[in-house]
Every structure is written in C-alpha cells, then in structure tokens.
Amino acid sequence: MPRKTETIDLREEFDKIDSELDEIAYEVAKTNAEYDEDETTEQEEATLARELNGLLDRRDQLERELAGVQWAIDQWGAETPTAAETWNEWDKQAWLDQNYETRAQYVRDGRVDDFLDKIEAVETSQNVKDAVESRRSNRIDDDSVTITIGALTTGEFADVQDRTESLRNQMVGMGDDPVVQGAGSIYRTAAGLIDAPPIDADTDLPQKTAVIRETPPHFKEWLEGRVSEFSTPDVDVGNFNERLQRAQEDLETT
Structure with a gap:
C-alpha cells in the first residue's frame, strides 16, 4: 500500500497548467521588453537570456503536460449521449x-x-x-475526471527496480549494454497510479503497466512527475543558499 494518496481532478489540473502558461507568457513578454531596452548592458543581456531560456524550457514542459492531461480528459471523461439519442425539442x-x-x-x-x-x-x-x-x-459531478496517485513506499520502489533489472537481464543477449531507463520510468509511473477510469485499487502492477504503455508520452511525463513529486517526503531540510551563506561567514571569521 502507498504511504499516502491524492485524488487529482484532471479538469482542475488542466486549468492550473493553463494558468501557469499565461503567467509564463507574461514573464516572457516582460523579459523581451527589458532585453530590447537600449540601456541594457552585456551582463544584463546575458542574465535576461538565461532567464528567457529557463522560461521557454518551462513553457515547453507545460505545453507537453497540458496536452497529456487533455488527452486523459478526452479519453476517460464521462460519455455523453449522441445527438440522435438526445431530445432536442420538448413535446x-x-x-x-x-x-x-x-x-x-x-x-x-x-x-x-x-x-x-x-x-x-x-x-x-x-x-x-x-x-x-x-x-x-x-x-454536478458528470464533468469531473479524477485519478488517484500514491506516494511509493521503499518496497514499491524496490519492486520497480527489480522488475527493471529483470528486464535488463532478459535483454543482455540483445546488445552490449541494454538500456531500460524508459521501461523503469513506466514501471514507476504505473506503481504510483492507484485509481483511474481504466483501473481500480485492486489492479496489479503488470495490468497498470499495460495501461500506461498505451497512453501518450505527454501524459506519462505529467503523471510520472506528479508521482515523483508526491513520493518525495514533505520535510524541510533547509535552504542550501542559507547553509552556504553561513559557511562563508564562518570562513570569514576564522
């Protein structure tokens, strides 16, 4: 069993990603405007260029995730009656x-x-x-499309690693150094998916893996990120910049 679970409304997730893309568009526009200013120094231009590249990288990631979430909504959303089945006039x-x-x-x-x-x-x-x-x-609930993810336990991580290593061993004769990172990624994602329209809490890992294999890469990328984020303990380990500042101050006083 996972350490904890979270149910995600995919329509709300879509809106969240869409809003972040709007924010990034604003930041890109602002950065471009600052970059075009005549008074900008070379150092400032270099800084702005790095910021812009970071924003564009994030944009690309979010656009992939948005496409993946939209696919899941379209694929797993509630079916609606066809036009032929629906009453269009009252009699x-x-x-x-x-x-x-x-x-x-x-x-x-x-x-x-x-x-x-x-x-x-x-x-x-x-x-x-x-x-x-x-x-x-x-x-009220007809339009909701939800999935449930779980934070992986050490045992579940071990199971994923064992399955990945087993696959590597099966492929040893097919090449000098079999690459199975992609398969491991699918196993991890499947292990973190607890409930979704194609599965339920009783679905075993091989069946969930088969479901993930049939999804678009964009959806798998989004889901894997959410599972990884959710599996990371929410523990404050301190800010490294603060640690670095304290270390520098200690060096200056010695």
Whole structure:
C-alpha cells in the first residue's frame, strides 16, 4: 500500500497548467521588453537570456503536460449521449406517451437534461420524479475526471527496480549494454497510479503497466512527475543558499 494518496481532478489540473502558461507568457513578454531596452548592458543581456531560456524550457514542459492531461480528459471523461439519442425539442404528449420505465431511463441517461423542469411539472410517475432529482444531483459531478496517485513506499520502489533489472537481464543477449531507463520510468509511473477510469485499487502492477504503455508520452511525463513529486517526503531540510551563506561567514571569521 502507498504511504499516502491524492485524488487529482484532471479538469482542475488542466486549468492550473493553463494558468501557469499565461503567467509564463507574461514573464516572457516582460523579459523581451527589458532585453530590447537600449540601456541594457552585456551582463544584463546575458542574465535576461538565461532567464528567457529557463522560461521557454518551462513553457515547453507545460505545453507537453497540458496536452497529456487533455488527452486523459478526452479519453476517460464521462460519455455523453449522441445527438440522435438526445431530445432536442420538448413535446409533452410525446413524453407522456413513453412508458414510465423508458422515461425514467431517459432521465438517468441524460437524454433530456434540457427539460428536467418541464418533465417535473407534468410527470405523473414518482419513479420518474425520483430519477429527475437524482439526475440533478449527479450532473454536478458528470464533468469531473479524477485519478488517484500514491506516494511509493521503499518496497514499491524496490519492486520497480527489480522488475527493471529483470528486464535488463532478459535483454543482455540483445546488445552490449541494454538500456531500460524508459521501461523503469513506466514501471514507476504505473506503481504510483492507484485509481483511474481504466483501473481500480485492486489492479496489479503488470495490468497498470499495460495501461500506461498505451497512453501518450505527454501524459506519462505529467503523471510520472506528479508521482515523483508526491513520493518525495514533505520535510524541510533547509535552504542550501542559507547553509552556504553561513559557511562563508564562518570562513570569514576564522
């Protein structure tokens, strides 16, 4: 079992990444403006160039992650009724001509979401009225797409390393120095995925690995980063710059 878990709403994650990209765009624009100033010295230009490169690298990473998260939303989001299945116009008599079981099922399936108030006003079946009330409550969560990740334990890390090393041993005859970092990355990511639309908490590592293998690289990159970040203990180990400053002060006084 993981040390701790976190459930991530992918739509909220998308908005978070999208907002950070807006912030980076602003910083890039500001840096470009400063770079174009006539009074800028060569040293200042070099500093601005480094800052700009850092911003652009972060932009590239976030754009990949945004694409990966969007893929998961599109792939794993709740299915909606097709246009042919959805009622586009309200007709009271046509509605009541359906038997009550069919009407209740239409409500539960989301085919008449635009007419719930009208249905409630004319409905004669308590079963259908209950379906309307339930549908109203469930619609709030219809758009959410969530996954759950876990912080890996030492045992889980060891399992990932053992599987990676086993794969390396299998490939020894295929080359002088088999490279299996990519496979190890997939194993780590799969080990940290606890729950998602294609799996559940009882899905074993080989099955989760198969799921991750079928996802786009952009999604795997985002998920691996979140698992790695979540697996790192949230412990304050001090700021190295502060340590360095204290060491320099000690040297100056000796």
